[in-house]
Amino acid sequence: MEINNVILKTVTKIVVFIILTFAVYLFFSGHHTPGGGFIGGLVLASAFILLLLAHDIETIQKGIPFDFKLVAALGVLIAVSEGAGSLLFGKPFLSQAFAYIGIPYYGKIGLATITLFEAGVALTVVGVVVTIILSISEGV
Numbered sequence: 001m002e003i004n005n006v007i008l009k010t011v012t013k014i015v016v017f018i019i020l021t022f023a024v025y026l027f028f029s030g031h032h033t034p035g036g037g038f039i040g041g042l043v044l045a046s047a048f049i050l051l052l053l054a055h056d057i058e059t060i061q062k063g064i065p066f067d068f069k070l071v072a073a074l075g076v077l078i079a080v081s082e083g084a085g086s087l088l089f090g091k092p093f094l095s096q097a098f099a100y101i102g103i104p105y106y107g108k109i110g111l112a113t114i115t116l117f118e119a120g121v122a123l124t125v126v127g128v129v130v131t132i133i134l135s136i137s138e139g140v
Helices: 006-031 037-054 057-063 068-089 114-138
Strands: 098-103 107-112
Touching (some): 006 037, 006 114, 037 057, 037 114, 068 114
Antiparallel strands (some): 098 107
């Protein structure tokens, strides 16, 4: 018997958008306030988990055709290669560089290499958490 989850599916569309926006905010606010790749990745993974609860796994895997084990591996690769990139310039492992660039009509913005490391951490967290949830749900 199919359970009619119209309210859950409708609310999920709105809430997932809010969660994704909050995850991006947490990711980029991590340099000056609490947040960053780990917390942003956890919040992003919670959006995927909410989608999995509202819909069945096959529908979500059809709409988001990622192998989350590969997402986690890509995140580790990005984080480690960003850390090892500083070794190429004779700096200690995980040293960061920071520069300002000018964008027309916007002004100067600061860019830091730590953002790449945080992106790797976020991808790793999302990949691992969603893989764990999918592995648990296969047994049910």
